[in-house]
Amino acid sequence: MSRSGFKELAIAACLAILAGFVPLVFNNYWLSISVTAMMYIALCTSWVMFSGPTHYISLASGAFFGIGGYLVATGMSDYQMSFWLMAGISALVATILAGLIGAATLRLSGVYFVIFTLGLAEMIRNLVSWVQNNFLGSRGLYVLTDFTEAHIYWMLLVLAAAAYFLGWYINRSRLGFALRIIGNDETVARHVGINTATAKIVLFMTTGFFGALVGAVIAPRYSYIEPNQVFSPELSFMVVIMALLGGAGRLWGPIVGVIPFTLVWEYVSLQFPNQTTMFIGLIFLLIVFVLPNGIVGRLEQVAVKIRQGGH
Amino acid sequence: MDILVSGLLLAGTYALMALGLNLQYGVARIMNLANGEMLVLGALAAFWLYINAQVSPLLTVVMVGPIAFIGNWLIYRFLLVPLVKRSKNQGQLEVDSILATFGMSFFIVGIMVSIEGGFFAYKYLSETISILGSTSSLNRLAAFLLAVVIGGSLYLWLNRTRTGVAVRAVSVSTEAAGLVGIDVPKMSALAFALGGAVTSMGGSLISTFYTLDASVGVIFTMKALIIVIMGGVGDVRGTIVAAIILGIVETAVATLVDPGLTLASAYFIFLLILLFRPQGLFGRRTA
Amino acid sequence: MRYSGSALSVNGVTKRFGGLVAVDNMEFSVGEHEMVGIIGPNGSGKTTMMNMISGTFKPTSGSISMMGSRISDLPAQEITRRGVGRTFQLVRLLPSLSVLENVIAGAVFGHRKRWGREAEDHAHRMLERVGMDAMSYAPVSSLTYIDQKRVELARVLAGDPEILLLDEWLAGLNPTELETGIELIHDLRKEGRTVILVEHVMDAIRSLCDRCVVMSSGVKIAEGSPDVVLSDPEVIRAYLGDDDA
Numbered sequence: 144m145s146r147s148g149f150k151e152l153a154i155a156a157c158l159a160i161l162a163g164f165v166p167l168v169f170n171n172y173w174l175s176i177s178v179t180a181m182m183y184i185a186l187c188t189s190w191v192m193f194s195g196p197t198h199y200i201s202l203a204s205g206a207f208f209g210i211g212g213y214l215v216a217t218g219m220s221d222y223q224m225s226f227w228l229m230a231g232i233s234a235l236v237a238t239i240l241a242g243l244i245g246a247a248t249l250r251l252s253g254v255y256f257v258i259f260t261l262g263l264a265e266m267i268r269n270l271v272s273w274v275q276n277n278f279l280g281s282r283g284l285y286v287l288t289d290f291t292e293a294h295i296y297w298m299l300l301v302l303a304a305a306a307y308f309l310g311w312y313i314n315r316s317r318l319g320f321a322l323r324i325i326g327n328d329e330t331v332a333r334h335v336g337i338n339t340a341t342a343k344i345v346l347f348m349t350t351g352f353f354g355a356l357v358g359a360v361i362a363p364r365y366s367y368i369e370p371n372q373v374f375s376p377e378l379s380f381m382v383v384i385m386a387l388l389g390g391a392g393r394l395w396g397p398i399v400g401v402i403p404f405t406l407v408w409e410y411v412s413l414q415f416p417n418q419t420t421m422f423i424g425l426i427f428l429l430i431v432f433v434l435p436n437g438i439v440g441r442l443e444q445v446a447v448k449i450r451q452g453g454h
Numbered sequence: 455m456d457i458l459v460s461g462l463l464l465a466g467t468y469a470l471m472a473l474g475l476n477l478q479y480g481v482a483r484i485m486n487l488a489n490g491e492m493l494v495l496g497a498l499a500a501f502w503l504y505i506n507a508q509v510s511p512l513l514t515v516v517m518v519g520p521i522a523f524i525g526n527w528l529i530y531r532f533l534l535v536p537l538v539k540r541s542k543n544q545g546q547l548e549v550d551s552i553l554a555t556f557g558m559s560f561f562i563v564g565i566m567v568s569i570e571g572g573f574f575a576y577k578y579l580s581e582t583i584s585i586l587g588s589t590s591s592l593n594r595l596a597a598f599l600l601a602v603v604i605g606g607s608l609y610l611w612l613n614r615t616r617t618g619v620a621v622r623a624v625s626v627s628t629e630a631a632g633l634v635g636i637d638v639p640k641m642s643a644l645a646f647a648l649g650g651a652v653t654s655m656g657g658s659l660i661s662t663f664y665t666l667d668a669s670v671g672v673i674f675t676m677k678a679l680i681i682v683i684m685g686g687v688g689d690v691r692g693t694i695v696a697a698i699i700l701g702i703v704e705t706a707v708a709t710l711v712d713p714g715l716t717l718a719s720a721y722f723i724f725l726l727i728l729l730f731r732p733q734g735l736f737g738r739r740t741a
Numbered sequence: 742m743r744y745s746g747s748a749l750s751v752n753g754v755t756k757r758f759g760g761l762v763a764v765d766n767m768e769f770s771v772g773e774h775e776m777v778g779i780i781g782p783n784g785s786g787k788t789t790m791m792n793m794i795s796g797t798f799k800p801t802s803g804s805i806s807m808m809g810s811r812i813s814d815l816p817a818q819e820i821t822r823r824g825v826g827r828t829f830q831l832v833r834l835l836p837s838l839s840v841l842e843n844v845i846a847g848a849v850f851g852h853r854k855r856w857g858r859e860a861e862d863h864a865h866r867m868l869e870r871v872g873m874d875a876m877s878y879a880p881v882s883s884l885t886y887i888d889q890k891r892v893e894l895a896r897v898l899a900g901d902p903e904i905l906l907l908d909e910w911l912a913g914l915n916p917t918e919l920e921t922g923i924e925l926i927h928d929l930r931k932e933g934r935t936v937i938l939v940e941h942v943m944d945a946i947r948s949l950c951d952r953c954v955v956m957s958s959g960v961k962i963a964e965g966s967p968d969v970v971l972s973d974p975e976v977i978r979a980y981l982g983d984d985d986a
Contacts, residue, residue: 198549247728253545254485255683255728257552261487262676266721269714277712317849317856324846327835334795335900336821336850376672380556387553420669421564427557431537431550 152311155395159304166293178296180405182361185303186378187386187397189353192310193346195391196322199253202379203244205264207237207351209374211358213271216284216368226288230359234352241351245344260379268374275370284370288363298360306353310394318342380423387430390437399438456588457706463594465701466601467660469694471674472681473605474653480625480688481645483544484534484551488559489678490671491566492522492650496657497666498566501574511578515600515658519651526650529558530643538642559671566668575665597659604655608648609690621645625688653678673717680724686734695735699723748773748935749794749904754803754813756789756959763789765959766803771904774933778946778967781956782980787939788830790956791908794937795827796820807904824852826902830909830939832889834881834896841877844868844895851900867895871925887918894925905929907938911945923948943971955979 165177186204194201211233218229244263248256290298313319321342325332332339362368389400404426411422434441471493478486486492496518503509537554541547579593612618623631624641632638660666681700685692700720707719727734750770756763764786771777779787792798794805796817805813812820826847835843844864848855855863868874871891876884884892890910897905911922923945929936930949940946946953946967953970955963957979963970970976 198545200549200552247725251728251732254548254552255732257485258676258679258683259724259728261679262672262717262721265673265676266717269718273712273714273718276714320846320849323838324835327837328833330797331829331833331835331846333817334797334821334827335846335896336818336852338816338818380560383556417568418564420560420567424557424559424561424564427553427560428533431554431557435550 148311148315151395152308155304155307155311158398159300159307162300163297166296171292174292174296176405176409178292178299178361178364180401181296181299181303182357183382183385183401183405184398185299185306185353185357186382187389187401188303188306188310188394189350190382190386191391191394191397192306192313193343193350194386195394195396196319196326197253197343197346198326199249199343200257200260200383201347201350202257202260202376202383203241203263203351204354204382205375205377205379206260206267207241207354208358208378209264209267209271210237210240211355211360212362212365212368212373213358213370214355215359215362216286216373217279217370219286220284221279226286226359226363230356233355233359237351237355238348241348242344245347246340249343249347250340262376264374264376264379268371271374272371284368286362286366286368290363292364295360295364299357302353302356302360307394309349313346314394318345322346384423384426384430387437388426388434390434390439390441392436393439396437396439455586457709458702459585459588460590460594461702461705462698463590463598463701464705465698466598466605467656468677468681468701469605469697470601470656470659471653472678472685472693472697473608473690474649474651474656475675475678476682476685476687476690476693477621477645477649477652479682481621482530482534482642482649483538483547483628484530484646485548485555486646486649487552487555487675488562488671489555489653490673490675491559491562492526492653492671493657493660493674493678494566494666494668494671495562496522496654496659497574497661498570498657498668499654500658500661501576502570504576504578511658511662512596512600515655518654518658522654523647523651527643527647529650530646533558534646535639535643559675563668563671570668573665573667574661576661578662580663591663593662597662600659601656604652605694608652612690617641617644622688676717677720680720680727683732684723684727684735686736689734689736692734692736746773747771748775748808749937750806751790751794752804752806754790754793754800754805756786756793756798757801762959764793764800764956767956767959767961769954769961769964771935771937773935775951776930776934776936776938776949778950778953779937779939779956780941780943780946780953780970781962784958785956785979786959787956788908789959791827791906791937791939794820795825795906818850821851821900821902824901824903825906826851826897826900826904827906828890828893828897828908828910830912832886832893834884834889834892836881838881839877840873840879840881840884840892841865841868843881843892844899847896847899852903853901864895864899867899868892870898871895872921887914887921890914890922891925903935905934905936907936907940909939909941911940911942919945947971 166174169177190201190204214233214236215226215229218224219226244259248259321337324337325339325342329339358373385400385404386397388404389398390396412419475486475489478484499518500511500514503514504511533554534551537550538547541550579596581592582589583592583595585595612622620636621641621644623636624638628638677700681693681696685696700723703719703723704716707715747770751767754767755765767790779790781787793800796815800813804811807823807825812823835846841864844867845860848860848863865874865877868877871894873888873891873895881889911919914922926949950967953965953967954961955970955976962979963973963976
């Protein structure tokens with residue numbers, strides 16, 4: 144088990160290095176798609192770390208991502224702070240927020256958690272608009288940096304790799320084992336001595352941390368930011384879809400889900416711009432009814448069948 | 455006083471949509487996150503028929519009921535029953551039904567956008583009236599009264615008829631209800647369909663005084679969920695009280711602070727409930 | 742404060758569910774190395790009592806102490822860490838984990854924490870102990886009912902509990918399995934473990950327990966050695982009802 148774990152890590156490292164060359168070989172159009180894909184890989188990987196083992200569907204990605212983008216924008220625009228400092232602060236804020244949300248909801252059943260995260264991005268958007276309109280003055284924010292698209296891509300790659308490595312490390316730790324037990328049977332988990340609430344909250348906080356950092360890193364891409372446009376409920380759903388499409392049972396599932404989805408999405412939103420919402424709905428239904436364990440789960444099923452056929 | 459009156463009038467339709475959701479979750483055990491879209495569909499029907507055929511929304515309400523009933527029955531029968539059958543435990547069903555109803559909600563939004571991409575704005579019975587010394591509009595009052603009639607009939611049906619009692623029995627315990635000879639799958643389908651119908655009727659009513667658009671459903675889903683949790687799953691009386699609380703608090707925040715903060719105020723209530731009474735206002739802690 | 746010698750003491754514990762009093766002012770204690778049976782007709786509150794000891798429920802009033810320190814305010818995981826291990830009335834294994842991983846789960850977070858190689862070796866020993874080591878790498882879905890129960894017992898033992906709670910561990914077994922089961926609990930007794938068991942199998946109670954606590958409608962109606970208690974007219978009445986007695 145431990146050897147195959149290192150093999151997996153080695154493969155991931157090779158892939159990450161290969162991915163590092165993308166900006167050098169792709170033209171601007173493909174690089175821009177790659178940035179989007181890398182953004183989702185980072186978000187989905189951190190999502191799977193928490194939601195994969197626990198089966199708690201988090202729709203908070205949009206909120207954390209928004210915190211990253213908004214704090215970077217407002218800090219740089221209104222207070223002349225450096226990008227790096229604001230990125231760090233936003234990660235801290237999102238981590239704390241995730242901890243508070245976790246403390247309020249993760250002690251209870253999973254449904255409360257899903258419901259709480261469902262409207263979260265929208266609610267924070269409302270709050271931010273209100274604060275912005277009444278106290279800070281309503282106007283757009285500028286994120287002016289020297290970062291090129293390639294820089295953003297590399298930063299996202301580093302984040303994705305970091306999330307993957309952390310996930311890999313946690314999977315092999317006592318915390319990861321605890322989460323697998325919680326995902327199986329929470330009552331048993333408590334009765335073998337696991338502090339289930341703490342384990343879940345800690346993991347959820349890492350999701351918040353990465354969500355905000357991704358939001359912060361991608362902010363310079365848009366240079367002009369409407370305070371409330373970064374809190375996008377839709378993003379939360381995209382993360383869930385891509386992660387589940389790939390398969391939440393494996394840490395590398397998102398990579399398998401994000402790449403084809405981003406390409407198809409690009410095509411659909413160009414060809415059928417008015418049908419994108421319906422398309423998302425159909426993919427959700429496809430996942431539930433046809434691919435309940437994602438593409439990875441289906442591949443593994445096929446692999447098992449082939450192996451059994453060989454005997 | 456203004457706040458109390460308009461809060462209460464708003465609460466009527468909130469109660470209706472939350473009752474619908476509560477039937478679906480409490481009896482059929484389906485956490486229907488497309489509930490808000492059912493409401494918006496009802497609103498769209500009222501808007502579209504009024505604009506294009508001058509059909510009175512109050513008449514639409516009557517038509518929407520049976521149509522939504524059949525539609526939701528079909529959804530339950532063909533989309534959700536397979537999930538119920540394949541799930542090994544309640545947790546699995548919860549995750550599956552959440553994802554499936556997300557899918558439905560996006561799909562329905564997609565359809566609605568292609569019918570009407572803008573706001574469902576129309577004027578119907580918008581004369582101002584005075585209730586207990588505070589001004590309101592006739593459409594709000596009419597919607598409230600109809601909501602009371604619909605909610606009241608639902609209550610009587612659940613408590614006074616054989617089928618209604620059977621539905622409530624399923625909500626208390628699926629297994630026990632099955633043991634005393636209640637056709638649980640049939641009652642679940644009935645409850646789900648009825649829940650959808652009630653929610654859609656609420657949507658037609660709310661559209662007379664509240665401007666909606668195709669994508670606003672999720673906000674109503676949130677509010678309905680908060681009401682159901684606050685009132686307690688399967689508890690009609692709790693749902694109504696919770697709807698009144700939410701209606702009044704929201705109206706108060708909208709009037710006194712900022713209309714953009716109604717969702718935030720709903721969240722605030724939600725947070726209080728989660729921290730202090732996660733079992734619902736009247737629920738008993740069952741561990 | 743030194744404790745009075747009992748491993749576990751239940752002092753005036755009451756549990757209400759809404760209007761229903763499931764356990765009413767229960768009072769008993771269990772000495773170290775003692776095996777105590779809790780018996781009584783269905784619905785008499787035995788499992789509720791077990792659930793309160795293991796921390797699944799909190800008592801409405803009264804207290805439970807272990808080695809003299811109060812545990813009844815603690816959450817279940819904390820009680821486990823203090824050294825109370827339990828099995829479930831309807832066996833609960835972790836379906837997506839292998840047999841070995843199920844047992845490791847008990848070793849890692851429990852009373853004594855182990856990890857890695859050490860936890861694995863320990864889990865193997867526990868599986869051997871219940872006669873299941875050959876099945877270590879099998880998926881749990883392939884196990885028979887008695888084997889599932891053995892794995893669950895191994896999981897609890899892997900946590901080195903000071904006090905072991907067995908909730909109808911022998912229920913649902915066929916006669917041959919029952920013999921194996923009673924044998925296993927006998928071994929636990931020989932090791933000098935402190936055990937509380939809820940049981941309906943009277944032969945097992947007679948041969949295993951040092952002492953019995955009899956519950957009926959949430960109240961303790963008798964306590965003493967199994968032979969004495971089981972011939973107590975009030976106990977017989979509780980089991981068979983007034984008319985039949």
